[in-house]
Amino acid sequence: MKPFPLPKQKNLRADCAWVIYQILEHGKSSRECLERVQRRHNARDNAWLQEMSLGVMRRLPILQHWLRSLLDRPLKGNKKIIEHLILLGLYQINFSRVSQHAAVGETVAAASYLGGAGLKGLVNAVLRNFEREGLSESSIDNPIIESGLPKWLYKAIDSAYDNDADAVRAATNAMAPIWLRVNRQQITFDDYCSALDKANVSYTLSEQHPDGLILSKREDITALPGFEKGHFAVQDGAAQLAAHYLQAQPNERILDCCAAPGGKTGHIAELTPNLAYLLALDADSDRLKRVEENMTRLKHVVDIEQGDASTPSLWWDNQLFDRILLDAPCSATGVIRRHPDIRWLRKSSDIANLAQLQRRILDALWGLLKPGGTMLYATCSILPQENTLQIQQFLKDTPDATLHPLRKTETAEKPGRQILPGEEQMDGFYYARLVKSKS
Known part of the structure; x- marks a missing residue:
């Protein structure tokens, strides 16, 4: 599907529909899309744009269910974005504080800004029929639709958490605190x-x-x-645990790997200001700019370098590190309540690929660690393939790696600490601390 350009003239609902369209049809992140449209609006409207677009992400399955029953046939080509405008209208009517009059009238008017002036009658009819038919009152006997999650993730949570699955899903859909x-x-x-x-x-x-x-x-x-x-x-409470679990000491060499946007780097520098060396490494040059901005604002002096964690030969100075924080690339399923678009950007096939990448990075960085050194493995995932199963297998395959428990309940069979979304108001996160033998 060809990209639909941002409307030349700003309009609150048209711009919001454009954000939704970019996420769902082109796999763009909400942060990237919102940054573009929010430059055109004031602070109050920007808050509305974020609330509405992310709200649609949270309620997408039920919104799509209603839309399918209201449209005779899907819209195609350049008209497709009008479906996303209708999704926004349905969300406003049923899940927001926007008056029904404004939700319908302003949404219909926004079609013109999206090249859909000829479809204003359709938008109006769909939204009016939704109200008239009372679809929001009809029960839906489908727990996956009601969950607001994609089918693959719904089942993955079922498999991982059994009797606690409903609570995990509910927490995943809750609003995250700041x-x-x-x-x-x-x-x-x-x-x-x-x-x-x-x-x-x-x-x-x-x-x-x-x-x-x-x-x-x-x-x-x-x-x-x-x-x-x-x-x-x-910085979320779960992420704040990283620097404490790493336990950096004065005069040590520390690597914070996959460091962007730099929250954990800053915390390490704050807790242990007299380190010998602190390197913040990330493969993404754009995200490294955010590390630089954050370190400047927080007044921390650290070394910032672009590099692929799985190929240290391209950036490493051949001096071993005392401690390594590996904040591994992951599915981000633990932070969906904070970034609800993730549920639609991730696919089930991503998990195996991410697990393989995590293992490559683990193996590559283990060789950079001093004998007796510590590696803290972290993800913002709630899936065992990326967490407990990953570390179980690494311990089996790595004779000089030993689990250094973060909690008394840890064992080699169930290593690390899995934090679930909403636990003590934190995001979903996983940590495992590994120590390299001295001989």
């Missing part, structure tokens, strides 16, 4: 909390996260106290 991590190199934790109090920003604390706090409601991050001064970073 976590901050206080940069203790720039301000004390108590002083930053006082700054939030003075600004009337409500938050809660977490006993498990000495540097973290959770905002009680969504805020403009750049307007929070101390943003420009680097007093905090936005």
